[in-house]
Amino acid sequence: MKQTPEKRYIELFEEMADLCEKHNFGDPFSYARSKELYAAFILGHTIAPDYSGADAINSNGQEVEYKSTINKNIKGSYTGISVQSSWEEQERYLREEKIAKYPEHFFNRFESGKLVESWRLTGDKVFDILVPKLKKKYSTILSKKDPRLSANVTSKEIKKYGTQIL
Numbered sequence: 769m770k771q772t773p774e775k776r777y778i779e780l781f782e783e784m785a786d787l788c789e790k791h792n793f794g795d796p797f798s799y800a801r802s803k804e805l806y807a808a809f810i811l812g813h814t815i816a817p818d819y820s821g822a823d824a825i826n827s828n829g830q831e832v833e834y835k836s837t838i839n840k841n842i843k844g845s846y847t848g849i850s851v852q853s854s855w856e857e858q859e860r861y862l863r864e865e866k867i868a869k870y871p872e873h874f875f876n877r878f879e880s881g882k883l884v885e886s887w888r889l890t891g892d893k894v895f896d897i898l899v900p901k902l903k904k905k906y907s908t909i910l911s912k913k914d915p916r917l918s919a920n921v922t923s924k925e926i927k928k929y930g931t932q933i934l
Contacts, residue, residue, distance in 0.1 A: 794819065803836045803883075807876045810883050811933065826872060833870040833891070841923040842877045842885055846898060849917035851909055858906060858917075859899065868895040874933070875926050887930035889921070897925050 781797075788796045788805070793815055796802040804823045808815045813824035813832065822831030835844030849866060852858040862868065868891040877885040889897075901919035909915055 792817070800834075800836055803876065803878060804834050806878075807834055807836070807874065807883055807886065811874065811886065822870060830871050831869075832872040832874060833867075833894075834874050834876060835921070836876045836878060838878050842875050842887060842926050843923050844873065844875045844894075844921040844926070845918065846920070847916070847918040849902070851906070851915055851917060855903065855906055858902070862899060862902070863895060867898060868892050873921075875921065875930065883934065885932070886934040887926045887932050889926065889930040893929050894921060897921050897929070 784796050784802075788794060793805055794801055794817075796805060798819060801819070805815055807813075808824040811824075813826050816822045816824050816831065823834040824832050826832050835846075837843050837845075846867070850861070852861050867873075870891045873889050873891060873894045875887045875889070876883055898919050898921065902917050905917055905919070909917055
């Protein structure tokens with residue numbers, strides 16, 4: 769009897785969950801965890817043990833950040849950034865807790881379920897790219913329906929300032 773795609777999906781889903789539980793990889797179906805796992809294994813990193821904060825640990829033992837897309841062009845979206853009480857405090861938060869804290873940011877593009885492109889930028893460069901964009905939005909963000917900051921690192925910026933890994 770031929771197995772249906774639906775039954776095979778269920779088997780693979782359960783197998784993936786079992787594998788991740790056995791090896792303490794976390795829930796592969798939580799947010800973008802499966803892409804983080806995939807990228808970490810391809811890039812030779814260790815997956816971070818927690819869901820908040822760093823996404824992985826590089827070969828130097830440093831925490832790193834991943835941004836993933838399935839778009840045709842590589843990009844990185846930084847969304848849901850908490851708003852601080854002043855721009856000075858916001859900039860400190862971005863530098864010390866959110867962006868420049870991570871020495872490396874990896875921008876990963878997936879296509880048909882595979883990692884097909886990966887670029888590395890320094891946390892300081894990502895900070896330099898994002899701060900002017902976020903500063904423009906800062907004064908009006910609290911009047912928005914979703915009072916959190918967001919900005920993108922574009923394909924052009926990634927290719928200008930980054931190093932292609934894959």
